Structure formats: C-alpha cells, structure tokens
Amino acid sequence: MTGATDHDLTVDERIAIEHQLIQLNHAFANHIDNGRFEELIALFTEDGVFDRAGLVHRGHQEMREAFSQRPPVTTRHLLSNFYFDSVSRDAATGICYSLTYHAHGVFDGDPLVYGTTHGRLIDMHDQYRRTADGWRLAQRVAVPVLVPEGGP
Secondary structure (H helix, E strand, O other): OOOOOHHHOOHHHHHHHHHHHHHHHHHHHHHHHOOOHHHHHOOEEEEEEEEEOOEEEEHHHHHHHHHHOOOOEEEEEEEEEEEEEEEOOOEEEEEEEEEEEEEEOOOOOOOOOOOHHHEEEEEEEEEEEEEOOEEEEEEEEEEEEEOOOOOO
C-alpha cells in the first residue's frame, strides 16, 4: 500500500476520506435499490470482489452477469454504523451495517408487501481503494448476522 497511513493523515484529511467512503456506500445502496446495476458495478474496482453471503462475484463481468439474472424484486438497503478501522490516502478498510428488505415485484408507486422472512441485518466488511476515478470498493463481503426465523 502506498501513501500515508492513519498516523500520517491530519484529522481533516481523515474526515474528508471517511465522508467520501460514506458517500460511496450511500451510492451503493441507492443504485442497487433502484436497479441501476451498471452504476453499482462502477463503484467497484475492475478486479473488485462482491461476496453476497457466499455468492462470490469477481470483477465487473461476473457482477454484470449476476445482476442480469436477478428476478424482479424491490429492495431497500439502510446502511449505518460506519466504522473505518484503517484509512490511508490510497486504501481503507471498514464495516457498516445493512438492514435489508426484499419484496417480490417492482415498485411502481404502490407499496409492496414484504414477508417477515425478507428482512436481514447484514455486516458489510469492506476494502476500499482510491483510483483515478475516486474511491471504489475493492472488496465487499456481506455477512448475515440476524435473519428471520426460518430464514437461511
């Protein structure tokens, strides 16, 4: 890893980087929840890894193939509790929580009903890398923590 370590960053530099990483996460949730999969994929590095609770997609092409097979569902990912345990000018690692809901069908303005088996609390373990295009996810591992009774 090149660039400054945590200890070489000023408080203002670290705050600015963490803000950019939080914005990246908000973009992730917004793109996935609104079916903008190309924009979602662009948030990952070219060699990025997205491990969706054991379904591992490596690189943009595998992600693209996986999302092209996604059934019509509506999701909402509520991200919180961002914690960055390592931050430098070029790389960072962290975790955030995702409260995720799924409903069958596509939201068209009328509320959809979701079953109690469609809510999950997931830890997102992330590795970030600064690229020429800004911060990107180098790896995201989604780890289910709380699932409904009868869920996986």
